[in-house]
Every structure is written in structure tokens, then in C-alpha cells.
Amino acid sequence: MSFVAAGFLFALFALAIPWWLHRRQAQASDPVLVGSLLLLQSSPAPESRRKTLRYRVLLALRLLLLALLVLAFAQPVLNAVLSAPAINSAPPRLVVVDVSASMQPYLAQARELAGELMQGRSALATAGAQLTVLEPLTADPQRHAAALGALTTSAASLSYENLPARLSTLADSLAASGERVSIYFVSDFQLSAAPARFNTLVDGITHPLFLNPVARTALPNWQVQFDGANEIAVRGTNTPSADVAVEVSREGEVLMADRLSVAPSGQVVLTLPTIATSRHDQRLTVTIVPPAIDALAADNVRYLVNSQQQYQPVAVIGSSAQQRYVRTALQAGDSRQATTALTAQVAVALDPAEAVGELGEYLRSGGRALLFAGADVRNSLAELVPDILVVDSLDSQRTRRVATTDNGHPALARVGAWEDVAVFAHLQLKADSAQVLARLDNGDPWLLEASVGLGRVLLVSASLAPRWTNLAASAGFLLFLEDALSYLSEDFTPTDIAAGSTLRLPFGNAQILNGAGERMLNLGQSQGAAVISLQQPGHYELRTAGMVTESESSRSTSGRRYLAVNVPQGESDLSLMSDSALQRWREASLSDADASVGSTEDRSDRPDASFYDLPLAPWLLGLALLMLLAETALANGSVPTPARSQALNS
Amino acid sequence: MKPQRSARERLLTPDVLAGLRNLDLVARTAVEGSLIGLHRSAKFGFSQEFAEYRAYAPGDDPRYIDWNVFARTDKTFVKRFYGDTNTQLLVMLDVSASMGVGGNTAGAVDKLSYARFAAAAMLHLASRQHDRAGLLLFADEIVDFQPPRPGMRNVSQLYHRLEAAEARGQTQWASVFETLAPRISGRALVVLISDFYVEPEDLAAGLKKLGVRGHDLLVMHLLAPEDWKPEAGSGRLVKDAETGRTMAVDPADFQGAYQTRLRDHIDQTRRQVLGCGGHYLQMDTDQPLNQTLQRYLNFRARHP
Numbered sequence: 038m039s040f041v042a043a044g045f046l047f048a049l050f051a052l053a054i055p056w057w058l059h060r061r062q063a064q065a066s067d068p069v070l071v072g073s074l075l076l077l078q079s080s081p082a083p084e085s086r087r088k089t090l091r092y093r094v095l096l097a098l099r100l101l102l103l104a105l106l107v108l109a110f111a112q113p114v115l116n117a118v119l120s121a122p123a124i125n126s127a128p129p130r131l132v133v134v135d136v137s138a139s140m141q142p143y144l145a146q147a148r149e150l151a152g153e154l155m156q157g158r159s160a161l162a163t164a165g166a167q168l169t170v171l172e173p174l175t176a177d178p179q180r181h182a183a184a185l186g187a188l189t190t191s192a193a194s195l196s197y198e199n200l201p202a203r204l205s206t207l208a209d210s211l212a213a214s215g216e217r218v219s220i221y222f223v224s225d226f227q228l229s230a231a232p233a234r235f236n237t238l239v240d241g242i243t244h245p246l247f248l249n250p251v252a253r254t255a256l257p258n259w260q261v262q263f264d265g266a267n268e269i270a271v272r273g274t275n276t277p278s279a280d281v282a283v284e285v286s287r288e289g290e291v292l293m294a295d296r297l298s299v300a301p302s303g304q305v306v307l308t309l310p311t312i313a314t315s316r317h318d319q320r321l322t323v324t325i326v327p328p329a330i331d332a333l334a335a336d337n338v339r340y341l342v343n344s345q346q347q348y349q350p351v352a353v354i355g356s357s358a359q360q361r362y363v364r365t366a367l368q369a370g371d372s373r374q375a376t377t378a379l380t381a382q383v384a385v386a387l388d389p390a391e392a393v394g395e396l397g398e399y400l401r402s403g404g405r406a407l408l409f410a411g412a413d414v415r416n417s418l419a420e421l422v423p424d425i426l427v428v429d430s431l432d433s434q435r436t437r438r439v440a441t442t443d444n445g446h447p448a449l450a451r452v453g454a455w456e457d458v459a460v461f462a463h464l465q466l467k468a469d470s471a472q473v474l475a476r477l478d479n480g481d482p483w484l485l486e487a488s489v490g491l492g493r494v495l496l497v498s499a500s501l502a503p504r505w506t507n508l509a510a511s512a513g514f515l516l517f518l519e520d521a522l523s524y525l526s527e528d529f530t531p532t533d534i535a536a537g538s539t540l541r542l543p544f545g546n547a548q549i550l551n552g553a554g555e556r557m558l559n560l561g562q563s564q565g566a567a568v569i570s571l572q573q574p575g576h577y578e579l580r581t582a583g584m585v586t587e588s589e590s591s592r593s594t595s596g597r598r599y600l601a602v603n604v605p606q607g608e609s610d611l612s613l614m615s616d617s618a619l620q621r622w623r624e625a626s627l628s629d630a631d632a633s634v635g636s637t638e639d640r641s642d643r644p645d646a647s648f649y650d651l652p653l654a655p656w657l658l659g660l661a662l663l664m665l666l667a668e669t670a671l672a673n674g675s676v677p678t679p680a681r682s683q684a685l686n687s
Numbered sequence: 688m689k690p691q692r693s694a695r696e697r698l699l700t701p702d703v704l705a706g707l708r709n710l711d712l713v714a715r716t717a718v719e720g721s722l723i724g725l726h727r728s729a730k731f732g733f734s735q736e737f738a739e740y741r742a743y744a745p746g747d748d749p750r751y752i753d754w755n756v757f758a759r760t761d762k763t764f765v766k767r768f769y770g771d772t773n774t775q776l777l778v779m780l781d782v783s784a785s786m787g788v789g790g791n792t793a794g795a796v797d798k799l800s801y802a803r804f805a806a807a808a809m810l811h812l813a814s815r816q817h818d819r820a821g822l823l824l825f826a827d828e829i830v831d832f833q834p835p836r837p838g839m840r841n842v843s844q845l846y847h848r849l850e851a852a853e854a855r856g857q858t859q860w861a862s863v864f865e866t867l868a869p870r871i872s873g874r875a876l877v878v879l880i881s882d883f884y885v886e887p888e889d890l891a892a893g894l895k896k897l898g899v900r901g902h903d904l905l906v907m908h909l910l911a912p913e914d915w916k917p918e919a920g921s922g923r924l925v926k927d928a929e930t931g932r933t934m935a936v937d938p939a940d941f942q943g944a945y946q947t948r949l950r951d952h953i954d955q956t957r958r959q960v961l962g963c964g965g966h967y968l969q970m971d972t973d974q975p976l977n978q979t980l981q982r983y984l985n986f987r988a989r990h991p
Binding site: 068069070071072073074075076077078079080 | 785786788798882884885886911913914917924925926927928929930932933934935936937940944945948949952
């Protein structure tokens with residue numbers, strides 16, 4: 038038997054209260070001291086004995102009632118065993134194994150447990166950065182074994198947030214329509230993967246979900262983390278006091294080597310050595326050599342990039358009033374240099390009526406522009422951006438709001454929902470082959486991305502003037518301006534991402550090379566792929582088409598761009614979810630899935646048996662109710678005195 | 688509703704006297720407070736200490752006419768003296784465990800404390816009148832005995848003995864009287880203070896042993912509010928303070944039959960005391976001490 042909320046058991050100390058009250062009452066009924074019994078007459082003794090008996094029964098009832106209530110709140114669960122289910126009649130199983138970085142120490146156990154769980158028609162999938170089906174539903178044991186053999190862990194992280202809903206969707210796709218699938222999730226149930234809101238663990242469950250932990254105690258682990266700025270931290274979780282060797286190298290050259298004494302489950306912060314400025318990005322590697330007991334080796338190396346990127350100058354053309362505003366915004370933001378000539382790699386075009394021809398030529402020859410299209414360019418817009426058709430001249434009937442935004446796009450990653458942007462007038466555009474990144478509440482495109490010759494344009498369907506929109510005054514405008522220009526000038530590339538996270542490639546013409554210089558994408562893939570997921574930690578090199586062809590000396594800011602991919606920080610903390618939290622998840626999962634026969638087996642020691650947890654709280658509450666009724670009857674019932682009995686008899 | 692007490696009475700309530708701590712001070716406070724406003728004749732007696740002259744009135748003893756004054760003024764005056772009866776006073780105080788009962792009611796003290804105050808006041812009065820004063824404390828045996836002696840110093844010693852008295856033991860009336868009677872030389876005023884939880888016939892047998900020796904007997908029957916209403920708690924068990932024996936009783940009995948039996952007991956005790964030639968006074972521990980002393984003084988006025 039176990040308790041879901043064992044902390045409530047401390048309330049058993051409250052049993053002392055009725056005991057104390059009864060003692061006090063008993064003391065209050067201690068004999069009254071009188072001068073003499075000479076003038077007193079004794080009354081029959083049986084009534085006193087009856088009173089004593091009643092007193093003791095009442096005390097027992099009250100203590101029992103309180104104990105039952107406390108136990109009910111502690112939610113005891115009886116771990117019972119069901120008879121072995123008939124495999125042929127059992128629903129198909131989807132066994133999902135957590136393959137995040139924290140599962141590396143438990144891979145063998147997970148494989149063994151998954152093998153035991155794969156009975157009858159079963160499918161095997163892995164849950165890491167994304168869900169991957171290794172083997173669809175099949176009853177073939179050989180295919181099961183082959184799929185289990187292919188199980189490997191990744192360096193990516195896994196969050197349990199909305200995972201049950203995603204698993205249910207996966208189960209729907211694997212099984213026949215309407216077929217109930219039992220989902221068995223094998224994981225270490227790492228605490229750092231648990232979401233802040235419990236509801237996200239149970240929302241969207243349509244199939245029974247059984248949780249199968251492979252770990253009961255947290256293992257010791259050493260890690261090195263980059264804490265931002267110029268510092269690294271060597272941390273131990275569940276570790277004893279130890280000396281840890283640290284080495285910092287740049288492009289293979291050792292810059293610093295040290296030995297740090299780390300307290301039990303403590304950390305030591307180390308400042309990186311000053312690195313001279315270079316024309317190119319520099320790859321740094323921080324490596325620690327911890328003591329022998331270290332559960333996770335992948336987080337003993339931290340890859341860093343000393344970025345030397347500089348922002349491109351921006352050409353600002355068009356309405357002079359708006360030009361001043363945008364120049365000020367550029368200075369206030371990334372301190373970009375603003376020019377008026379279209380010689381820079383990227384431009385901001387503010388309804389440039391007189392420069393439409395020049396802007397078209399600029400784009401076709403490879404320039405990139407953020408274009409605010411107002412009334413002045415309305416007539417020449419189809420010529421300027423052939424992929425966009427102007428459906429109607431102008432919509433100024435009513436104020437519009439931004440309804441949808443693609444926040445996965447680098448230009449919109451930080452602006453959020455753009456809720457405070459009001460659009461008083463806009464050009465009604467129809468995207469032909471252009472990509473719509475944001476739409477207004479009437480469905481009209483608000484922000485589009487299109488290719489023009491060798492160039493690219495981000496087009497806003499309104500002028501930046503206040504009579505068109507309050508975008509310039511909105512809270513997210515500066516962020517949008519920075520991100521859009523970074524995106525267009527290819528400055529957007531991050532330098533440090535977590536393994537398993539996706540990277541949006543610049544304009545689809547890019548090459549990714551791993552640390553060994555091997556291409557991660559071939560040319561065909563690089564043309565079509567907009568995003569790529571990097572699973573393995575290490576340094577990667579990013580090359581765009583322009584970079585490859587142009588001479589490095591022709592552009593002062595060009596050169597190799599490196600990307601550091603590391604084990605997600607949360608994966609390094611191997612602390613586990615508490616048993617009570619896991620039990621709560623189990624119960625909620627089964628109740629939400631309306632499982633007719635549930636099996637919340639936490640360890641399939643008997644693969645042919647099913648376990649289920651019988652909640653005892655309702656029974657205890659029922660018993661407590663009976664106790665309450667008995668106590669009420671006994672406490673309020675009068676004990677007839679002899680005189681009263683005589684009166685009744687007469 | 689309780690009657691309003693005068694300021695003097697409020698000063699002499701048992702709880703106020705209990706706060707004085709010093710028994711000598713208690714006695715002086717009680718006695719002087721009781722004497723204020725009294726007619727002085729109540730205090731005059733056969734002492735050799737001259738007090739005043741008063742015009743002769745019919746009924747006055749002609750032996751006290753001062754003939755020298757008559758010779759000078761041709762008027763008859765009677766010489767008056769402060770009372771000095773030259774009497775022995777022996778206070779017998781029951782200090783058995785039952786005397787420790789009481790003191791739970793507002794304004795009251797336990798019976799032993801009240802008795803201690805009353806005894807101290809009587810001893811003080813005796814010393815003022817140059818009487819010899821003695822003290823006997825008894826329970827299952829004689830706890831302390833000081834034969835009557837004259838002087839304030841003696842009274843001070845008696846105060847100390849009174850203060851040291853503790854309520855314990857069970858009263859053995861027969862043995863106490865048997866032991867005491869031959870130890871009092873000469874006639875004495877014997878003041879017996881107790882709650883008298885004894886069969887009245889047994890008490891009478893003891894009193895007679897004193898009465899036959901010519902002693903004047905004053906029996907002060909002390910009752911606390913708890914004696915009238917012992918149901919202070921909600922329980923049904925009562926415990927004898929002296930024997931420790933417990934007994935289950937019907938709470939309803941306290942309200943009716945018990946009080947009737949107590950009144951009968953008091954009445955029978957009084958009859959037995961009077962039958963032995965003694966005098967009977969009932970004292971309640973929630974009453975001001977001066978009322979008790981008043982009654983004692985009245986008794987002394989009638990029995991100089």
C-alpha cells in the first residue's frame with residue numbers, strides 16, 4: 038500500500054486533541070471534595086459504569102473518525118494484481134521509450150523493460166526532441182527485437198508537457214480507427230522535464246497511459262555549464278566532494294587547465310580567459326574530467342563560440358519623415374549604421390514612390406529589403422514584387438488587428454502576437470507564391486516574404502505612417518525591426534543551441550558541416566529544407582551560398598560562422614519526480630482515458646500480470662461517515678437514570 | 688440578591704482579611720473594626736482600671752456608687768471600670784482535613800482560615816480584657832495545646848501556632864475531649880470551633896465531659912458555601928476530605944434532600960449543645976468577620 042499524499046499523515050498528531058479533550062473532561066468529572074460523606078446518600082453504581090463505558094466508546098469513535106479522515110486525505114492506494122490478461126484479447130500496445138540525454142545511464146534497463154512490455158500487437162516509439170516510430174503495430178517478436186536493438190539515446194531533451202496528448206495522437210495514427218491502444222511510457226521521469234502545470238500532463242489523453250519508471254534513485258552527475266557572460270560553472274548533482282580537472286581550449290589549443298574542488302552537490306564558477314579579437318568566429322571547448330562516478334558523460338564537454346559577427350549597414354529610403362524615425366530606431370536598437378544609398382546588403386524601404394525602379398533593380402540583383410507598402414507604391418507593387426497581387430486598392434473601412442503570426446519565423450520570434458498593433462488602412466494583397474507570415478483579422482496578409490530575382494523582401498501591407506498603422510509606436514516594433522533586418526542580412530544565426538532544437542536555415546541555401554567537416558545536408562536537401570534539427574553536441578559550421586562563393590577578404594564581416602550545440606542544461610540534473618507526483622499522474626492518466634482495466638505497473642517484474650492501484654480513500658470516507666453517525670447517536674443519546682427509568686416504567 | 692455592605696463590613700470580609708497575612712494585624716483589624724460604634728457598656732466589667740463616672744440610674748449596683756463624689760457634689764455617680772473578668776479563654780480549633788474545604792466561592796475563604804481569623808480576634812479581645820488565653824488545635828489527636836496564660840506575649844505565641852495550623856487528619860472527638868478535660872485547671876470559657884461533621888450524640892458525649900467541670904461552652908459551628916452546595920463540579924463522584932472515601936451521588940440530591948439533611952444536622956447539633964449547657968453560634972465563611980465577633984461580644988456581654 039502506498040500514499041499519494043503521504044504528508045497528510047502528519048495530521049495523525051491531531052489525534053492528541055480528542056484524547057486531551059477527553060482527559061480534560063474526565064479530570065473535570067474527578068470526585069468533588071466535600072467535608073464529609075456523613076450527610077450524603079450514594080446513588081446506584083451501574084450508572085457510573087455505564088457512563089465510563091460510554092466515555093470510552095465515544096473516545097474510541099472520535100479517535101477512529103479522525104484517523105480515518107486523515108488516512109482518506111493521504112489517499113492510500115492498494116497495489117493489487119489482476120489476473121493475467123489474455124494477450125489475444127488485450128488492446129494493442131504502444132511502448133514509448135524516453136531517449137532524452139538523461140536516459141543514457143538507463144538505456145539497458147529501458148530496453149529490457151520495453152521488451153517485457155511489448156506483448157502481442159505492439160509498436161515501439163521513442164520520445165526525444167520529437168516522437169519517432171521505430172516499429173509500427175506488429176505481433177512479430179523478431180521485429181520487436183530488431184526495433185529494441187535500434188534503441189539509442191540522443192543528446193536532446195524531452196519535456197513531459199503535453200506529451201500524453203502527443204502520445205495519444207501517435208496512438209491514433211498507428212491503430213485502426215476507434216481502436217483503444219494501451220500506451221506504456223518508459224522513462225526515468227526526470228524532475229526537470231515535468232511541466233509547471235499539472236494539467237498539461239493529462240490534457241488530451243484519449244488512450245490509457247501507463248507510466249513505467251526505470252529509475253528509483255537519482256544518480257550522481259557532473260556537468261559543465263556556460264552561465265552567460267564570461268563564466269562557466271562546474272556543477273555536481275547528488276555528488277560527493279571531489280576535485281574536478283577543467284580544460285579550456287580554443288581551436289584545439291589549450292588556453293587554460295585547472296583543478297577545482299567542488300563541494301557535495303555544489304558548484305564552482307570559473308571565469309574564462311580573455312580571448313583576443315579575431316576576424317572569424319572562434320570555437321571554444323570546455324572539458325571537465327570528473328571522478329569515476331558520473332552518470333552522464335555527454336555534459337562533461339561544453340562547446341562555445343566566440344562570435345565575431347557584426348551587423349550589416351542598412352540603407353533607409355522613402356518617406357523622409359519616416360526615415361528619421363527608422364534611423365533613430367536603428368541606432369537605439371542594434372546600433373546599425375544607416376545609409377541612404379542602396380549599396381548595403383539590406384534596406385528598409387518606406388513607401389518609396391520615387392525609388393520604386395531603383396528598389397526593384399536592387400532586389401533583383403540580390404538585395405534584401407523590408408518594405409512598408411503604402412499608397413505611393415500601390416500601383417507599382419505588382420511590378421516590384423511579381424509574386425504579390427494587389428486585390429483591392431485600399432481597405433480603410435475599419436480598424437484591423439493582427440490575428441495570426443508565424444512566431445517560428447526568425448523575424449517574428451520576439452514580437453509575440455502583435456496584439457497592440459492597430460491597422461487603420463492597408464493594401465489588400467493576395468499572395469501568389471509568397472509566404473504569408475502574419476494575417477489581419479479579416480484574413481488579409483499583413484506581413485509577407487517573397488523572392489525577387491536574387492533578392493528577398495519582407496513586405497508589410499501598410500505604410501509606417503500613423504494614419505495607416507500604429508505599428509511604429511507599438512511595443513514590439515524595435516524587436517521586429519532588429520529581427521527582420523538580422524534575418525534579411527543573415528545575422529540571425531545563433532551561436533549556441535541545445536541539442537535536438539531546430540535551426541532555421543537562411544533562405545534555404547545553406548550547408549551545415551559538423552565538427553569533422555562532414556556535410557549534414559546534401560545540396561538537394563539544403564535547397565528544400567527550411568529548418569534542420571541538430572541532435573549531436575559539438576561545433577557546427579554554417580555556410581550560405583553567398584559565403585561559399587564570395588572571397589572572405591571581400592567582406593569585412595564575412596567568414597566562417599560556427600554554431601555550438603550542447604546537451605540541454607535540464608538533462609544534466611538527474612533528480613527524479615517524487616513517487617506521489619508520479620502516482621497522481623498515473624491516476625489522472627487512467628481516469629482521463631476512462632480505462633476499463635488499468636495497469637499502472639511501475640515495473641513489469643511479471644510481464645504476464647497486470648497491476649492496478651485500488652484507491653482506498655472512498656472506502657475510508659464511507660467508514661468515517663458511519664463512525665460519525667455512531668458518534669452522533671451515542672453522544673446525543675441520553676443514558677436513563679434510575680429515577681427516569683422508574684418514571685418511564687410507571 | 689445580597690444586601691449591600693457598609694464600608695466597614697467590606698473591610699472585614701474574609702478575603703480582605705486573608706490579604707492582610709499577619710494574623711496579629713488581622714485580629715486587631717477585626718476587633719477594632721467590630722468595636723467601633725458599640726455601646727461602651729458592653730465592654731465594662733469588674734476590672735480595677737477606672738474608666739469613667741456615670742450618673743446613677745435605678746437598677747445600678749449601689750456598690751459602685753462613688754460616695755466621695757456624692758459627699759462633694761451631693762449627686763450620685765457610679766464608677767465604671769474596663770472589663771476585666773479575669774476569665775480563662777480556651778479556643779479549641781478543629782484542624783481536621785474537612786476544615787480545608789471551601790474558598791471556591793467569591794469573597795469566601797476556606798473554613799480553617801476563617802476559623803483562624805475568628806480565633807485570633809477572640810484571643811486579641813481576651814488580651815485587651817486581661818483574660819488569660821489558651822489554644823488547643825486538634826484533629827485525630829491533640830495537635831497543639833497551650834494552656835491559658837495572661838499577657839500579650841502569650842497571645843503573640845498563640846498567633847504563631849494558629850498560623851502554623853494545617854488542615855489534615857480525621858477528627859476523633861471522643862479521645863480529644865477525654866484527653867483535654869483533665870488538663871484545664873479552673874473554670875474557663877471554652878470556645879469550640881469546628882464544622883462538626885459528627886453525629887450530634889457523639890459530640891454531646893464529649894461536651895458533657897467539659898460541662899461537668901464547670902466550664903462555659905461556646906460552640907461555633909462553621910459552614911462554608913461548599914457545605915451547602917457541594918456540586919461545584921459536573922461529576923457525580925464526591926470524596927470525603929477526611930477519610931478519602933469516594934461515593935457516587937445523584938446530583939439532584941444536592942439541591943433538595945441533602946440541604947434538608949444538613950439543616951436537620953445543624954438543628955440537632957444546636958440542641959445537643961444547648962442540652963449540654965453550652966451556647967451555639969453558626970458562622971458562615973462568606974460573612975464578614977465582624978458579624979461573628981459581634982455575636983461573640985454579645986455573648987460575652989451576657990456572660991462576663
